[in-house]
Amino acid sequence: MSTQRLSMDAALLIDRERTLERIYAKTYPMVRHYVKENRGTDEDAKDIFQEALITYYEKVVYDKLTLTSSVSTYLMGICKNLWRQELGKRARKIGLMDAPVDEVGEEVAVDDEQPTATLMAFVEQLGETCRSILVNFYYFGHRLEQIAEQRGYRSVRSATVQKFKCLERLRKAVSHLSVDQFKL
Amino acid sequence: MRPLLTEVQLLENYLKGTLPEDQQLDVEIRLLWDQDVQQKLANQQLAYKTLRLFGRRQLRAELEAIHVRLFG
Numbered sequence: 001m002s003t004q005r006l007s008m009d010a011a012l013l014i015d016r017e018r019t020l021e022r023i024y025a026k027t028y029p030m031v032r033h034y035v036k037e038n039r040g041t042d043e044d045a046k047d048i049f050q051e052a053l054i055t056y057y058e059k060v061v062y063d064k065l066t067l068t069s070s071v072s073t074y075l076m077g078i079c080k081n082l083w084r085q086e087l088g089k090r091a092r093k094i095g096l097m098d099a100p101v102d103e104v105g106e107e108v109a110v111d112d113e114q115p116t117a118t119l120m121a122f123v124e125q126l127g128e129t130c131r132s133i134l135v136n137f138y139y140f141g142h143r144l145e146q147i148a149e150q151r152g153y154r155s156v157r158s159a160t161v162q163k164f165k166c167l168e169r170l171r172k173a174v175s176h177l178s179v180d181q182f183k184l
Numbered sequence: 185m186r187p188l189l190t191e192v193q194l195l196e197n198y199l200k201g202t203l204p205e206d207q208q209l210d211v212e213i214r215l216l217w218d219q220d221v222q223q224k225l226a227n228q229q230l231a232y233k234t235l236r237l238f239g240r241r242q243l244r245a246e247l248e249a250i251h252v253r254l255f256g
Contacts, residue, residue, distance in 0.1 A: 021253070028255065050251070140239060
């Protein structure tokens, strides 16, 4: 199916790679220009632009966002906000150089890494089929029809059953961890 | 579907709030006294959160690849 006539939001879910590449090619140069005009580097521009794209993608999937303005305008707005926040953070850091280190804050940041790695390993251990069904459905917003077709299931119902089997396996895997470890 | 899968599906729909009103209430009442169901619900929520983190990581890697292809 051609994605040319679909809205950008719909195209994103059906043909993610090409759609993201189109958005990237068009919008990244504008973001880079803005960031570099405002005391940032190429690397800064890349970081905030990718963060903005992730935010946009998640809004489309989880909040069913449909844009009325252009994607570029929308992303540019997010990037400007993110960059202003980042500059503020950096300014505060410089101001606090001589102040005592916020020990509590540091600890939280370190603790966070290990559980996340463990959780990621659970998804890895599911194997390719379950991993891709679950991630495509729950994160990338693919429809079950699309998943059934991709994986050659005879019906949407088979895909549904498979999806819940996989989810049950993941649920069982994470149950070995104490839930209180995570402030989710 | 096996009963266990039906239960996974039930809890998913409960969280989405798409169950018929009486079933939604049934689950809510069970959650008040049934620790096993409470635990399962908590684990299921952790599973969704895990998928979100995993997906986000994959998306970030895809964006890196695009960046290298276009502007590397």
